[in-house]
Amino acid sequence: MNLRKLATAAVLAIGGTMLAATPASAANIANNPGFEDGLSGWTCTASSGATAVSSPVHGGSKALQATPQGADTARCQQTVPVKPSSSYTLSGWVRGGYVFLGVTGTGTTDQNTWTSSPSAYSQLTRTFTTGASTNSVTVYVNGWYGQGAYQADDIVLDGPPGAGAPAVPTNVTGSSTPSTATLKWSASEGATSYNVYRDGNKVGSATTTTYTDLGAPAGSHVYQVTAVNAVGESAKSASVTLVVGNDTPQVPATPTGLTGTGSVTTATLKWNASEGATSYNVYRDGAKVGSATTTTYADSPQPGNHDYQVSAVNSAGESARSATVSVTVGNDTPPPPGTPTGLAATVNGTTVTLSWNPGTGSVTGYNVYRGNTKVGTTTTRGFSETLPAGTYAYRVSAFNPVGESSKSGEVSVTVSDSPPPGNKVLVGYLHASFANGSGYVRMADVPKEWNFINLSFGEPTSVTSGDIRFVRCPVAECPSVESDADFIAAIKAKQAQGKKVLISIGGQNGQVQLTTTAARDKFVESVSAIIDKYGLDGLDVDFEGHSLYLNAGDTNLASPTTPVVVNLISALKTLKAKYGANFVLTMAPETFFVQLGYQFYGPGASGSADPRAGSYLPVIHALRNDLTLLHVQDYNSGPITGLDNQYHTMGNADFHVAMTDMLLAGFPIAGNPNNVFPALRPEQVAIGLPAAQYAGNGYTSVAEVQKAFDCLSKGTNCGSYKPKGVYRGLRGLMTWSINWDKYNNFEFSRNHRAYLDALS
Numbered sequence: 001m002n003l004r005k006l007a008t009a010a011v012l013a014i015g016g017t018m019l020a021a022t023p024a025s026a027a028n029i030a031n032n033p034g035f036e037d038g039l040s041g042w043t044c045t046a047s048s049g050a051t052a053v054s055s056p057v058h059g060g061s062k063a064l065q066a067t068p069q070g071a072d073t074a075r076c077q078q079t080v081p082v083k084p085s086s087s088y089t090l091s092g093w094v095r096g097g098y099v100f101l102g103v104t105g106t107g108t109t110d111q112n113t114w115t116s117s118p119s120a121y122s123q124l125t126r127t128f129t130t131g132a133s134t135n136s137v138t139v140y141v142n143g144w145y146g147q148g149a150y151q152a153d154d155i156v157l158d159g160p161p162g163a164g165a166p167a168v169p170t171n172v173t174g175s176s177t178p179s180t181a182t183l184k185w186s187a188s189e190g191a192t193s194y195n196v197y198r199d200g201n202k203v204g205s206a207t208t209t210t211y212t213d214l215g216a217p218a219g220s221h222v223y224q225v226t227a228v229n230a231v232g233e234s235a236k237s238a239s240v241t242l243v244v245g246n247d248t249p250q251v252p253a254t255p256t257g258l259t260g261t262g263s264v265t266t267a268t269l270k271w272n273a274s275e276g277a278t279s280y281n282v283y284r285d286g287a288k289v290g291s292a293t294t295t296t297y298a299d300s301p302q303p304g305n306h307d308y309q310v311s312a313v314n315s316a317g318e319s320a321r322s323a324t325v326s327v328t329v330g331n332d333t334p335p336p337p338g339t340p341t342g343l344a345a346t347v348n349g350t351t352v353t354l355s356w357n358p359g360t361g362s363v364t365g366y367n368v369y370r371g372n373t374k375v376g377t378t379t380t381r382g383f384s385e386t387l388p389a390g391t392y393a394y395r396v397s398a399f400n401p402v403g404e405s406s407k408s409g410e411v412s413v414t415v416s417d418s419p420p421p422g423n424k425v426l427v428g429y430l431h432a433s434f435a436n437g438s439g440y441v442r443m444a445d446v447p448k449e450w451n452f453i454n455l456s457f458g459e460p461t462s463v464t465s466g467d468i469r470f471v472r473c474p475v476a477e478c479p480s481v482e483s484d485a486d487f488i489a490a491i492k493a494k495q496a497q498g499k500k501v502l503i504s505i506g507g508q509n510g511q512v513q514l515t516t517t518a519a520r521d522k523f524v525e526s527v528s529a530i531i532d533k534y535g536l537d538g539l540d541v542d543f544e545g546h547s548l549y550l551n552a553g554d555t556n557l558a559s560p561t562t563p564v565v566v567n568l569i570s571a572l573k574t575l576k577a578k579y580g581a582n583f584v585l586t587m588a589p590e591t592f593f594v595q596l597g598y599q600f601y602g603p604g605a606s607g608s609a610d611p612r613a614g615s616y617l618p619v620i621h622a623l624r625n626d627l628t629l630l631h632v633q634d635y636n637s638g639p640i641t642g643l644d645n646q647y648h649t650m651g652n653a654d655f656h657v658a659m660t661d662m663l664l665a666g667f668p669i670a671g672n673p674n675n676v677f678p679a680l681r682p683e684q685v686a687i688g689l690p691a692a693q694y695a696g697n698g699y700t701s702v703a704e705v706q707k708a709f710d711c712l713s714k715g716t717n718c719g720s721y722k723p724k725g726v727y728r729g730l731r732g733l734m735t736w737s738i739n740w741d742k743y744n745n746f747e748f749s750r751n752h753r754a755y756l757d758a759l760s
């Protein structure tokens, strides 16, 4: 502790004491006039209940209180030595019930006076002269029958002291240090020594006019001095209050020894007591969370690591905060999250965009790694960055406060400086097994504008057989049909020009349900036979009607369970593996099976929704790395909710922009943010359209189609729907059909070929 500081405080305390001292009574000769020593020197009647009270007082810190009982007026009195034939003044301050102040034994005329029930202290005064042989008088104060308690204070008898006895010491002052109190006073006439009283008890005597009290305990003390000679002892002097030690609080010491223990819900803190503290403040992570009057505190924060400090407080202020202790709360915190799945990447120009599915457990965020370098941290399941040309491999991990998952499987992307020229394609369906009212077009006559020629259709022998047959249009229906040999030769010629010729399976009349593994295997075998016979580049999946659906409970995009879905995925992967990297795989689902999945997926929780809703999505997702092109039929469609949560109706640019944006931005399935269909690469996506009014519902004018393509691929010409990105790599347009386009004077192929070539 700082002694110099404490000594200063003591001096200040003395200053205050002098102002509050008992009123001057230099000539008083009564003993204990202000009742500061209790009833010392006074004698009170037996039933008076007399006592020294601390409130209300007139001076000092105590006053007399007494209560008349029955015939007892509650009198207190003392006999005071006086000089004969001398003048005296008796005075006192009283309040309460009726109060009488008086003196007897004067040897002349005894005096008394009274007042009735003053609510505040008021002074009573009487003077008298002692008789020629009077050596003492008796002063008294009392109440009155039935008038209740009274208080009296500072009952003073002013006049010369009695013959022979020394005068009461005057001018008593004092000073103190942290351990001593020193009194000084003026010499009293006739005194041979002085007694010093601390709090009413004699603590020592002196033959000089100063005394140092070495035994005073810390605290506030009332000192008085008496004068002594051979005749006797004077009344006590006026009192002086001195503070020894320090009872003016200083800011307490900073707490030490802080420790903390954590449990699942609680941090329990303990520390050493700080001298002078009346309470403690507790801080968690820099903010006050509570206070304690003991040296322990229990806090219940959020799980995690927390830094605690405590400070000590009293009326003078707050100490500095203690050293920090770190406590971990919540030992039952969850494990690190599971590894993210389904990492997919798209390249748009020089921008790589990643998406993925969450891992299991509680996820705070994701780390994105390119090679072995962490290139980003995100709280959403998406990331994009712009890179120079090159091939890049990405992985992602999930993390929470407990830790980080292992890294996901790798996905690789290639960034080109600019899109390769001439990469925009037109995909056309060629009526190859029927004429369909538009007239037959021989393979050799397919216009040069088409890049993909889809032979329509391979159909199953029955819905569930999986046995696909391609039967060329009979002469009766298609009089101009060429021979198989000419047909095959024409296919080779198209392929030599860089065209792709595919067998399209399904169509409006060809439902294919691979409900069994036998049907799956038959599908692979029979499709292979068609590809081999005609020397085709691959397969277009154009399942419509009731070919695909989801069973109840089949809700996870990444792990479908419905046999028709599982078997189709397996069959397509087998074909891809069989024919290798150049195998072309395309799909032409209806919006009902794809974009409707944003709202509905399978039969739903109630089991009552259409089980076909969204059922192509798991097939597309499973084959996204094998898929050459996805061209959803943006026709024969009902209104579909887009990512702007508005319905879009076919036949205009906005519909195509909204439907295509869903494929290129990805979307949560049936509103579930944990079951997201990730974006496809723009190079994998084309817009499916009818070639003419007669070809299907949803015909869109050339201008509207190109407006949509402008919006999606260049970010210009957009209507009310604003796509999530600019997809420069968007691959092209698909149409039903080459035959209907010819019938419509090649409006579709010639206009859009020119448009797409200009883009490239």
Ligand SMILES: [Ca+2]
Pocket: 033, 034, 035, 036, 057, 058, 059, 060, 061, 062, 063, 153, 154
């Ligand atoms: Ca008093």
